[in-house]
Amino acid sequence: MTVKDDSFTNWKHREEIAESMIPIIGKLHREQDVNILLHSRSLVNKSVVSILKTHRFARQIAGEELSxxxxxxxxxxxxxxDLGPSQIDIGMLAATYREDDRGLSIEEFTAEAVSGATGENKLERGAGRDVVLYGFGRIGRLVARLLIEKAGSGNGLRLRAIVVRGGGDQDLVKRASLLRRDSIHGQFNGTITVDEANSTILANGNAIKVIYANDPSEVDYTAYGIKDAILIDNTGKWRDREGLSKHLRPGIDKVVLTAPGKGDVPNIVHGVNHDTIKPDEKVLSCASCTTNAIVPPLKAMDDEYGVLRGHVETVHSFTNDQNLLDNYHKADRRGRSAPLNMVITETGAASAxxxxxxxxxxxxxGSSIRVPVPDVSIAILSLRLGRETxxxxxxxxxxxxxxxxxxxRQIDFTTAPDAVSMDFVGSRHASxxxxxxxxxxxxxxxxxLWYDNxxxxxxxxxxxxxxxxxxEYPTYPAPQA
Known part of the structure; x- marks a missing residue:
């Protein structure tokens, strides 16, 4: 057999194994709320080729390809x-097993590594938590995709409603179309139908009520069967506690803002300070995309080396608040054509x-330059460290x-010598x-630091x-502190 024939036979064998993985991964997710990962990348709802590519990508971060x-x-x-709700990284299981010298079988080692998710230790699946999206722009539609994707067995987060201003004829059809197709992020992974009579979008079996309102005060969410919900405001219209508290209407328990919060609104970067959220906190912010990109590596570098001072320069894709062609804008430079210019602007990420x-x-x-690309940005973080290295x-x-x-889950790593911005569209890491x-x-x-903003x-x-x-289900094997 030639080398060429041998390589092809090996590929077909791996295809067969990956194909047999799919129903196992799907059943664990659907019936037990178990999300299978490979080096922090979910394998749920992935194709044969996607599973194989994810295994190969391991060489970029772990130094060698996984099979x-x-x-x-x-x-x-x-x-x-007997697993309970959890996230289990089979890439890390394989890597840590390779380094273990106790002579355990794979079955024994796996049972020990995920023992926190089994038997008496496992989490009980709850009834789920209602979520409402206030606004349905770029971030709102992507968050909707993620919520639908993560519905799993139906015991997690449930997207119940979207609140938007009325847009005239065919409004619901047009909004569903924007969810279905995206010029940057591609087709929605599933099926979407529109029930205009009931003002509802059906996405992968999830019935999402579309509520039309011009102001938070106009909505009583309990009228739609929504209770104890988390409302995600992706309009950015209100950023302080007083404004965001307008959302705390009947049926809404907490408000999460997808923009930097002002005043005493906590700015949360998951992985860094999410454990500081007080249980009774009703209003909080997820800060900005750039803050999320720079804070995790900044924390990592400070933990190891100490950081004496720093500067961040972000080269950022243009956003919807800029003009396609030169026109009036309240900001000094953002009125100039976004697709034609590099635009110097400010960033609040450094102060955040x-x-x-x-x-x-x-x-x-910090400072920022908007450039003519539609998505993915890069932050250049220049640091003076506490010691030489x-x-x-x-x-x-x-x-x-x-x-x-x-x-x-926040920091990814690539050694690809030819990497460019479009290679990171769809990255689930903060940077x-x-x-x-x-x-x-x-x-x-x-x-x-690249990031899909x-x-x-x-x-x-x-x-x-x-x-x-x-x-938020625990991950196994547990990350090292």
Whole structure:
């Protein structure tokens, strides 16, 4: 047999294994609320080729490719356990098993590694938590996609309603179409139908009521059977506690803002300070996409090296508040044509660091340039460290953080030498460290951090909502502290 024939036979064998993984992954998700991950990437609802590509991508962060022949035995071992709601990373199971020298079988090792999700330790599945979207723009539609995707067995978050201003004829059809097709993020993964008579969008079996209102005071959510809900305001119209509290209407328990909060509104970056949210807090913010991109790696670098001062320069995709062509805008430069210009503007991300990382005493400054790309931005984080180090040491540390630490859902890592912005569309991490671009000279370090300022940020919003709703399931093997 030639090498070519042998490679093709090997590929077909791996395809067969990946195909057999799909029903196991689906059943665990649907019946037990178990989300199967591979190095923090969900394998739920993925195709054969997507599963194989995710395994291959492991070489970018773990240094070597994973094979489905390695991970399949761990997936099979999970089917024999009495699992409760959880997230289980079979990539990490395979990696930690390889390093274990106790002579345990895969079944014994797996049972021990996920013991916190089995038997008497497992979480009980609740009745679910209602969610309402106030506004249905770029972030609102992506959050809707994620909520529908994560509906699982129906015991988690449930998107019950969307509140928008009336848009005239065919409004519901047009909004459903924008959810169905997206020029950047592609087709919705499922089916969407419109029930105009009942003002409802049906997405993968989820009945989502579309409520028309011009102001929060016009809505009584209990009239729609909604109770104890978390409302996600993605309009950005209100940013202080007084304004956001208008949403605390009958049926609404908490309000989450998808923009930087003002005044005493807590700005939360999941993975960094979400555990500071008080149980009785009714109003909170998920900060900005850029704040979410820079705060996790900034915390990681401060934890290991100490940060004395820093500056962040963001090269940011244009956004909907800019003009297509030159026209009046209340900001000085944003009125100039977004698709034709680089536009210098301000960013509040640097000042927002203090809210998310109050223990960081280092001054952080920041500025931003909007550029003619529709999605994915890059933050260039220049740091003066508390001690000297080397580029290799920093990269090895950040690689380890992306694999093993509590920040592994926020920080990703790539060694791809030809990476460009469009490669990161759809990334679920808050930011991705570009290893090839990283520069270190003594106590100075410059990190290049890619981030999908739409989808990656929406994933961070969902994580905050899961946390405050009580349906944020633990991950196994547990991240290293």
């Amino acid at each position: 489905v022949t390695e991970t399949m035995p761990f997936l099979q071992a999970l089917t024999t356990l 660091v203090a809210k998310a990382l109050p223990d960081l005493k280092a001054p952080i400054t 080397t580029r290799d040491e920093v990269l090895e540390y950040l690689r380890d953080v992306s694999l093993h630490s509590p920040l592994k 991705i460290v570009d290893a090839g671009a990283t520069k270190v000279d003594g106590d100075n370090a410059i990190l290049y 739409e989808f990656g940020y929406s994933c961070q919003v969902i994580r905050v909502v899961q946390h405050v709703s009580g349906v």
